[in-house]
Amino acid sequence: AQSVTQLGSHVSVSEGALVLLRCNYSSSVPPYLFWYVQYPNQGLQLLLKYTTGATLVKGINGFEAEFKKSETSFHLTKPSAHMSDAAEYFCAVSDRNAGNMLTFGGGTRLMVKP
Amino acid sequence: GAGVSQSPRYKVAKRGQDVALRCDPISGHVSLFWYQQALGQGPEFLTYFQNEAQLDKSGLPSDRFFAERPEGSVSTLKIQRTQQEDSAVYLCASRRGAAGVGEQYFGPGTRLTVT
Numbered sequence: 001a002q003s004v005t006q007l008g009s010h011v012s013v014s015e016g017a018l019v020l021l022r023c024n025y026s027s028s029v030p031p032y033l034f035w036y037v038q039y040p041n042q043g044l045q046l047l048l049k050y051t052t053g054a055t056l057v058k059g060i061n062g063f064e065a066e067f068k069k070s071e072t073s074f075h076l077t078k079p080s081a082h083m084s085d086a087a088e089y090f091c092a093v094s095d096r097n098a099g100n101m102l103t104f105g106g107g108t109r110l111m112v113k114p
Numbered sequence: 115g116a117g118v119s120q121s122p123r124y125k126v127a128k129r130g131q132d133v134a135l136r137c138d139p140i141s142g143h144v145s146l147f148w149y150q151q152a153l154g155q156g157p158e159f160l161t162y163f164q165n166e167a168q169l170d171k172s173g174l175p176s177d178r179f180f181a182e183r184p185e186g187s188v189s190t191l192k193i194q195r196t197q198q199e200d201s202a203v204y205l206c207a208s209r210r211g212a213a214g215v216g217e218q219y220f221g222p223g224t225r226l227t228v229t
Contacts, residue, residue: 004156032215043118043205043220044157051215090156100213101147101170104156 004105012111019078023091031093033074118221139208149205
């Protein structure tokens with residue numbers, strides 16, 4: 001069974017500082033990997049995904065993530081935080097064979113201080 | 115184009131009542147998923163439809179939960195004899211294709227509170 005661990009349920013950064021949200025997965029076979037963002041009272045929005053090829057993936061709003069097979073990690077970064085980045089972020093995996101259901105981590109709430 | 119819509123957005127039910135939650139996926143999307151998101155947690159998979167066929171219901175927590183998609187478009191998640199532990203946000207997502215890594219588009223969710 002797959003599982004996803006997001007270290008740090010709350011992360012606080014200053015505006016303009018680096019954002020680093022951590023995600024580690026457990027799977028017998030490298031899965032497909034996703035990051036979603038959730039704003040209050042809204043649905044989840046896809047930030048980026050890794051399926052194959054280049055391990056550094058660029059997404060929307062200046063976010064990027066790097067797939068590291070040896071570390072079973074898919075950490076999300078952004079060089080400079082904006083106030084508008086304050087939200088809940090979820091890492092998710094999907095089985096490479098079935099490609100259907102998503103297994104989510106517990107989420108990380110990002111707070112951005114002015 | 116419209117996204118995934120869900121209704122009602124909020125539902126309060128007394129323990130023991132039955133509830134029905136509706137999902138309108140993006141038109142033409144083959145795949146439809148239901149997830150349950152408890153407060154402060156990530157979403158958890160409930161069930162998956164490909165057109166009208168329910169291909170995976172392994173995440174449904176009990177036989178009180180039932181989902182259908184009779185015409186391959188709108189889906190309804192029904193919970194019978196609601197319990198307090200059913201309180202959560204229920205998310206619906208749709209995907210264009212039948213399989214693979216196409217993006218799942220999520221609706222805003224229905225927040226169910228069981229009192």
